Amino acid sequence: MTVTHLQEMIRDGRIKPGEALPPQRDLARDLNISRATLREALSILATIGQIVAKPSGRGFVVSSEDDTLATPSWRFAARYSLREVYQFRYIVESNAAQLAAIDHTKEEVEELKDSIEAFRKAARALDLAAYAQADFDFHRIILRISGNKLLIDMHQTFASVLFESQCLPTERPGSLWNAVTEHERVVEAIAMNDPEGASYYMRKHISMAGSRAGLLPSELP
Known part of the structure; x- marks a missing residue:
């Protein structure tokens, strides 16, 4: 599962807290998955607070344990509360x-x-x-x-x-x-x-x- 693979990369230090994730095209290529599958996995990790979007809105950063920005996001808010x-x-x-x-x-x-x-x-x-x-x-x-x-x-x-x-x-x-x-x-x-x-x-x-x-x-x- 892509989410689990990404979590392992974070846990074993391949991507450290505060560090930006590689560009999606590179990450998708390295994991041998489609961009759509990667986007869904990143959405889940953002929802559970393990990564946060960069201020620019382009890309994600791994959350620190005490990162107060790592709060739940609800991406369907425009459709349903x-x-x-x-x-x-x-x-x-x-x-x-x-x-x-x-x-x-x-x-x-x-x-x-x-x-x-x-x-x-x-x-x-x-x-x-x-x-x-x-x-x-x-x-x-x-x-x-x-x-x-x-x-x-x-x-x-x-x-x-x-x-x-x-x-x-x-x-x-x-x-x-x-x-x-x-x-x-x-x-x-x-x-x-x-x-x-x-x-x-x-x-x-x-x-x-x-x-x-x-x-x-x-x-x-």
């Missing part, structure tokens, strides 16, 4: 969890548990890119299990927006593990064929995720 995204998730994903609790297979529950294990592993490693991907995959699996094609299509249509909302920094103490626990509660309710519980725990999880993404209490769904 972060509040609107979490309102959408609150409605769609709570209903999907409810449907998943009504009708699912043992294999699908095991798939959800495997997804949570990937989530735990990323949390332990403090790998925010893998963490965001595992988070997104978990919610996508629940949408699929719901069996509602319209909900599935809506989630797929806005996949890039939803994924980026799940890439926002979660560096407050304990916040990574809070989300893991919230996922576990949702799966427990689904496995117990408890649609009201699954919907409740998903609504609670989305509200807490919105808070961790920076929404004010008055903005939460």
Whole structure:
């Protein structure tokens, strides 16, 4: 994964804090990827605060640990506010969890548990890119299990927006593990064929995720 490769370059000192990343054309060539793939990876790293845009707007610089400029950016702001995204998730994903609790297979529950294990592993490693991907995959699996094609299509249509909302920094103490626990509660309710519980725990999880993404209490769904 391009994001992971770039993170490794930062961690092992090939690109140091405060240092500019190579020009995109050179970086894409060295990594043997397309410019489009590189731009998406850089967007994720900027969203989770590992790189920041240069004041000129051309290129990126690796963030320092105490870099106060490394704050979340929301690149879809011209189309949707972060509040609107979490309102959408609150409605769609709570209903999907409810449907998943009504009708699912043992294999699908095991798939959800495997997804949570990937989530735990990323949390332990403090790998925010893998963490965001595992988070997104978990919610996508629940949408699929719901069996509602319209909900599935809506989630797929806005996949890039939803994924980026799940890439926002979660560096407050304990916040990574809070989300893991919230996922576990949702799966427990689904496995117990408890649609009201699954919907409740998903609504609670989305509200807490919105808070961790920076929404004010008055903005939460």
